[in-house]
Amino acid sequence: MDSKKLFDLTNLNEMLGGDQKAIFQMVKIFLQATPESLSELNKCFQKNDLDGVSRLAHKLKSSVDIFCVNDIKQDIRRLENNTRDNINVDEVPTLVEKLNSVLDQTIEQVKEEKELLYKQLYENENASKA
Numbered sequence: 001m002d003s004k005k006l007f008d009l010t011n012l013n014e015m016l017g018g019d020q021k022a023i024f025q026m027v028k029i030f031l032q033a034t035p036e037s038l039s040e041l042n043k044c045f046q047k048n049d050l051d052g053v054s055r056l057a058h059k060l061k062s063s064v065d066i067f068c069v070n071d072i073k074q075d076i077r078r079l080e081n082n083t084r085d086n087i088n089v090d091e092v093p094t095l096v097e098k099l100n101s102v103l104d105q106t107i108e109q110v111k112e113e114k115e116l117l118y119k120q121l122y123e124n125e126n127a128s129k130a
Helices: 010-015 020-046 050-066 070-085 089-129
Strands: none
Touching: 010 020, 010 050, 020 050, 020 089, 050 070, 050 089, 070 089
16 A cells, blocks of 8 residues: 555644544544545445435535645546536546545545544553653
8 A cells, every 4th residue: 555645634633723532523523424425425436326426425525625635636626527517427427436546545544543532541541741
């Protein structure tokens, strides 16, 4: 697997004013919601439900933006627009495949980041109580 980091928490950190607990909560939400939405998108794609694919691409777009998953920022928009407007439908399988590949890797990387954040929060809390 590629060792390149596929996401960046800089924007999230700025949005939340550096609040590590809030960032940790957002990471947990990302790890819960993103796989669910991706799974639903794949089900819609399998059923050739373009409206469903568009709706779920739209939903995933905010996570992609907040977590700065830049490798698919344009692809998710293209997938949403193509399926919503029923244009360039021949691109949809490739876009869905790329989305799955990048998000699967991103989810694994974010899981690792969650562990680091948890340790930082836990160690900081214990250190401040000592």
